[in-house]
Structures are given as structure tokens and as C-alpha cells.
Amino acid sequence: MTALSSSKMSGWSSESMVLAGVAVVLPPLGVVAPLGLAPLLAVTALTLLALNRRSALGVFRDFAGVAALLAALSLWGMLSALWSVLPQHSFLEALRLLAINAGGLVCLGAARALAPLERRRLGAAAVVGVALAAALIITARFIDLELFSAMFTRAPEAPLTRFDRGASVLVLALWPALASVGARKWLALALALPAGLAVLALVSTAAKLALGAGLVILPAGYRWPKLAAAALAAGLVAVSVLLPLTTPSPDQVVAIHHAAPWLKPSAIHRLLIWRFAADRFVERPLLGWGMDVSRELPGAHQSLAELVPGSDLPAIAQQLSLHPHNAVLQWEVELGIPGVLLCLSVVGLFLARAVRQESTAPRQRATELAWAGSALVIALLSYGVWQAWWLSALWLTAALCGAVRADTPSAESPARA
Numbered sequence: 001m002t003a004l005s006s007s008k009m010s011g012w013s014s015e016s017m018v019l020a021g022v023a024v025v026l027p028p029l030g031v032v033a034p035l036g037l038a039p040l041l042a043v044t045a046l047t048l049l050a051l052n053r054r055s056a057l058g059v060f061r062d063f064a065g066v067a068a069l070l071a072a073l074s075l076w077g078m079l080s081a082l083w084s085v086l087p088q089h090s091f092l093e094a095l096r097l098l099a100i101n102a103g104g105l106v107c108l109g110a111a112r113a114l115a116p117l118e119r120r121r122l123g124a125a126a127v128v129g130v131a132l133a134a135a136l137i138i139t140a141r142f143i144d145l146e147l148f149s150a151m152f153t154r155a156p157e158a159p160l161t162r163f164d165r166g167a168s169v170l171v172l173a174l175w176p177a178l179a180s181v182g183a184r185k186w187l188a189l190a191l192a193l194p195a196g197l198a199v200l201a202l203v204s205t206a207a208k209l210a211l212g213a214g215l216v217i218l219p220a221g222y223r224w225p226k227l228a229a230a231a232l233a234a235g236l237v238a239v240s241v242l243l244p245l246t247t248p249s250p251d252q253v254v255a256i257h258h259a260a261p262w263l264k265p266s267a268i269h270r271l272l273i274w275r276f277a278a279d280r281f282v283e284r285p286l287l288g289w290g291m292d293v294s295r296e297l298p299g300a301h302q303s304l305a306e307l308v309p310g311s312d313l314p315a316i317a318q319q320l321s322l323h324p325h326n327a328v329l330q331w332e333v334e335l336g337i338p339g340v341l342l343c344l345s346v347v348g349l350f351l352a353r354a355v356r357q358e359s360t361a362p363r364q365r366a367t368e369l370a371w372a373g374s375a376l377v378i379a380l381l382s383y384g385v386w387q388a389w390w391l392s393a394l395w396l397t398a399a400l401c402g403a404v405r406a407d408t409p410s411a412e413s414p415a416r417a
Helices: 003-009 014-032 034-051 053-057 064-082 087-112 116-143 145-152 159-181 185-200 205-223 225-246 250-259 265-283 327-356 362-379 388-404
Strands: none
Touching (some): 034 159, 159 205, 159 362, 159 388, 225 265, 225 362, 327 362
16 A cells, blocks of 8 residues: 555545645744745645645636736736836746745645545644744743844844744734634633733734734624625725825824834834835826835935934934835835735635635634734735745645635534535
8 A cells, every 4th residue: 555545544645744744834934934934835835736736726716816816916017127116126026926826826725625634634733833833932032032042143132023023924823723723712722822922922013913903803703704804805995095195294203203202113114114105106106116126216215314303213214125014005106006906806805705605614714804804914014015935924824724714514604505
């Protein structure tokens, strides 16, 4: 008997073993070496394609609308090279986006094709992964910070900021893990409490807000899933319309700084970055400046200490050093209105699919919506929207959500006729 047939008889297909390995490795890898998530996505997608091409590629049929929109987004990014301030970079970045999205869809397709027993076992692996990540963070924060001193070389003055990305990955990975425990409230609490403690013990405000948003959305998504999904979609559309119009001017930011001195300098800096990005968007609203060129926008590297002295920011604080720290503003300033519409459509379709499967258990629909809410909060406050590690974190945790999703009749969901 071959190893492959043995694994099938034991309830473990090769694809499920690969995805279970990802579920265990993903959260702690996000803590220790988050940039490794991009290679993890690539290796996982290629392995799944080699093992079972049919199930991995079936997602392109099931998610045809999303796949078409993602392809159109990459094509628009390639076209933006024609007017980009960094033509070659924009073109290559759009190609990379196409590859990442294709790999993410492959992982999602393979995850959704798992058998019920495989899903339950993968859910257990997701619980282990979250527990490991929480243990790493709690150990570093409260027990032995020196144990992880090698991880702090890039930020010796504020070592815990090295865990910002890990905190974000932990928040995203928490929701599919919670979905897998079902109605076992004691296990859910035993998992959520240390994970929440780990996130709250760190510096990242975005991760804390994302966790809080998910906890608010979770009960709403259980009781009113369609309303919760519509609220998330409507909120994102409102942000895309209102943020460029309502972001405070430099003078107003200074007034906010003086009125609320408790706000962190990073928050004041972020408001000024948003104002700068919004002003550049108004200059090219239709086409944008080109995919992933925010850091090279005119005036991006000017010092805010000189331009806005009342902000009390250090000399190294620039108007926009890397990216706008807001997904909507980055879509707008780089890809213009067509790019924003494509991105909003992708998010809208994913939200619609999350609540459209009536055979899915209500708890799992709720955790998917909590995952979406957490992801949107982080995207609107942190990280470059095209960063490979961030996109990989989204796709891999989305695949885990798809893997533990119970698309078969359950005790919580009426059976189909």
C-alpha cells in the first residue's frame, strides 16, 4: 500500500496535511519572521497544484467573479506604468500582485475542497498555531525578553515594535481557529484569552483595534450576518468617499495635537500622511500616479518638522516615507477612481459570498465576518496594501477560514432539501 493511499485511509489527504502544516506554522512564523509569509504562500500554492490540480484550480470557477476582478486590477496596475512616476516598478508590482492573488486563490480552492474530517483536523492544527504564536509573544513580553534579542536588532530602542506584524497575523489567524472549536465555549475562551493578552501586551494599536472590531462583529455576524456584511461594505465605501474630503489640514492636525497631547506621535504623523496622500489624489483623481509609487510622490520626502513645526515631529518624519498607511488612500492616490472601484468590488464580492452560503454554520459565518472586519481595520491603519507578506497573510488566513467552513448540513444549520 502506498503512502498516499495510507494517508487517504487515515482521513488525511496530502493536501490536508500541507494545509494543516501551514495552519500550525503560519501564526508563529508571523511573529518570528513575518516576511517569510510570502514564500510560504508561494510554496504552499505550488505544492497544492502538484498534488491535486483539479481541486486547487476549481476555485477559479467557483470564484470566477472575484478572479476576474483581481485580474482586472492587476491589468490596471500594469497599464498605470504608462503614466507612472516609476513605470518599470509599477509594471513589475502589478505582475507580482497577479502571482500572489493566483497563489492565494489556489490555496483557497484546495482548502474549500477538503473533506469534513480533514477540515476538523485542520481546525485543530489552526488552534495549535494560534496557541504557539500567543505563547511566543507572552514569553517575550513577560518572561524572558532576552530570549528573542536576535529579533530586535532592527529596533533596539523599542523591541516590542518588532512584533507589530506578528500581532496582526495573530489576530487574523485567531478567527478560523475559533471557528474550528464550534460550540465548545471553554476551548474558545482558552484560546481567545491568551491570544487577546498577547495582542494587548504589544505596541500595535492597529492590531488591538482589529481585535476589538472582530469581537464586536462576531455576535452581530451571528445574529444578522447579511446586515453585518452590508455594514462592513457600506463603511468601506463611505471611507473611500469621505476620507479624502475630511482628513484634517496641517493646521487642524496641530490643533488636535495640542488639544489631545496623549495621542502618540505616530497618530499625528499618520494624519499628516493621509492629508498629503489625499491632496495628491485630488491632483490625479482618474488615473492616479501609478501602482506602488506612493513613496516617490512629489514632496513625499519633505520633512514635516520643517513644514509643520507645531506637530513636534522629529526631523526624520517625512510627508510620506513609504506608503499612506491606509488601503483606501493608497488605492486612490496610486490607481485613481477605476482602481478604487475594482478594489471595493473585490471586497464586496468576498463579503457577499461569506453570507450567501446558507448551509454554513452561523458561528463560522460570524467568524468569517469578524476576520473581514479585523482585516479591514488593519488595512485602513497600517502597512502598504501591496506588500507581499501582508497579502500573503490575508490569503493564507482566508484559506484557513475556507478550510474550517462547514458547507455541509450541521446541527446549527438546517439541511438542504
